[in-house]
Amino acid sequence: MADPLKLGLAGIGTVGTGLVQLIAARADTLAARTGRPIEIVAVSARNRRKKRGADVSKMRFVSDPVALANDPEIDVFVELIGGEEGAAKEAVEAALQAGKHVVTANKALLAHHGPALAALAEKNGVALNFEGAVAGGIPVVKAMREGLQGNDITRVFGILNGTCNYILTKMEREGRDFADVLKEAQEQGYAEADPTFDVGGFDTAHKLSLLTSLAFGTRPGSTAVYVEGIETITPTDIEAATDLGYRIKLLGVALRTDSGIEQRVHPTMVPKDTAIANVDGVSNCVAIDGDFIGDVMLIGPGAGGGPTASAVMSDIIDIARGIVLRPFGVKATNLKAYKKAAMRTHEGGYYIRLSVYDRTGAFAAIAQRMAMQNISLESIVQRRPSDERPGQGKTPRKKGAPQASIVMVTHETTEAAVRKALAAIQKDGHVDSKPQMIRIEKL
Ligand SMILES: NC(=O)C1=CN([C@@H]2O[C@H](COP(=O)(O)OP(=O)(O)OC[C@H]3O[C@@H](n4cnc5c(N)ncnc54)[C@H](O)[C@@H]3O)[C@@H](O)[C@H]2O)C=CC1
Ligand SMILES: N[C@@H](CC=O)C(=O)O
Ligand code: NA
Secondary structure, rough: OOOEEEEEEEOOOHHHHHHHHHHHHHHHHHHHOOOOEEEEEEOOOOOOOOOOOOOOOOOEEEOOOOHHHHOOOOOOEEEOOOOOOOOHHHHOOOOOOOEEEEEOOOOHHHHHHHHHHHHHHOOOOOOEEEEEOOOOOOOOOOHHHHOOOOOOOEEEEEEOOOOHHHHHHHHHHOOOHHHHHHHHHHHOOOOOOOOHHHHOHHHHHHHHHHHHHHOOOEEOOHHEEEEEEOOOOOOHHHHHHHHHHHEEEEEEEEEEOOOOEEEEEEEEEOOOOOOHHHOOOEEEEEEEOOOOEEEEEEEEOOOOOOHHHHHHHHHHHHHHHOOOOOOOOHHHHHHHHOOOOOOOHHHEOOOEEEEEEEEOOOHHHHHHHHOOOOOOEEEEEEEOOOOEEEEEEEOOOOOOOEEEEEEEOOEEEEHHHHHHHHHHHHHOOOOOOOEEEEEOOOO
16 A cells, blocks of 8 residues: 555635545545545644534644645645635645645635646646535536546536525525525535625636636636626515526526627526426536537535535545646646627526506506617516515515516517616616516526
């Protein structure tokens, strides 16, 4: 048996604890599968004495993660702290500079600094592996970096945030309140330290930018992604979607278009009978369209200690087996800048909900504004008056302001046309709040 592979683990929270448990439970199997024992020799965390679901008492404690990254005893630095700057970034850079392999689940860090960190890893001949960073336990980074390398990828999309999918599922299936379900997702360890990253769509954007890079050989960068979160989705939208034959999912979509690469994250109505519409709870799914393989879809747990530890472990196993690949598939310095398709060029169907003052001429004026932008309507229905605010449950309506809720579904049109029509409708003063607009994806 070869010498042990020695790990330094920074961060013993949800994922770190899962990893300690996995290595403790599988020590013999891992050694048999890789030909070397795998041991965590030192750990770093904010609080040394915190009660955890795993025993770290026999591991050396190093309070400074940068010191741990430079520790001469370790071969691999496992970063499970989180955050795009600060301790995580400094420690990962230190580890790569010291010639240590790095395994991380930190998508925020890679979405912002991926090319520079990958270049540093390549320069030092070490791995920078990040399977846990995208879609939790689903082995999608491996699938794209290895399994699908023979293909030209045209589109990659999916449900990439477990917290949001958990919230949307519970709101739809159990009629639960947004804030209440978010709290539950936090208690389960699914949410980011700042859950705005989840519900605001930014975590999905980080993951999507990594998938885009793996799919198209481009430089990852989440600022190129158009982002909307799920905070504005109300029970009325969920109910209307059901009546129209859709489910609402937070999707990340990256595809080649004639105007460049389109990258967008937003709540999306997907037909109820599609596979993606039936990915529920904390599960994620990633769909990849390749020229030789056709369409592939991977579904599995997108967050949580166990599933993410499974992904982190697969990265460590590669290192134990002596497999070191370029982090983004191609040489980091060859990752391409690319033309970004502007969101206004996006084409598709739209669901629009307006809270309209119930007075003569309002409906006709709205229909006219849509017609002026050549938007043709598939359906228009009046629903019961809206008496709720996004993410906050029910609130009383303003006295003396009778409203009607109108739901329109458009045929295929452009984002630019819809935005112009909605701006004009708002300016006309017939609506009492910002129109709700959800894109429809036929898939
Ligand atoms: N929780 C999940 O389901 C998933 C999390 N991730 C990613 O994995 C990483 C870790 O996430 P969680 O385990 O959920 O976080 P967590 O908040 O549960 O744990 C973070 C750990 O880092 C430690 N830490 C924070 N600042 C530190 C510092 N300056 N020095 C030393 N230790 C420090 C904390 O003490 C804690 O042990 C993040 O990048 C997250 O985005 C990825 C996939 C799924
Ligand atoms: N907060 C993330 C954790 C995994 O990446 C999520 O909910 O998906
Ligand atoms: Na993964």
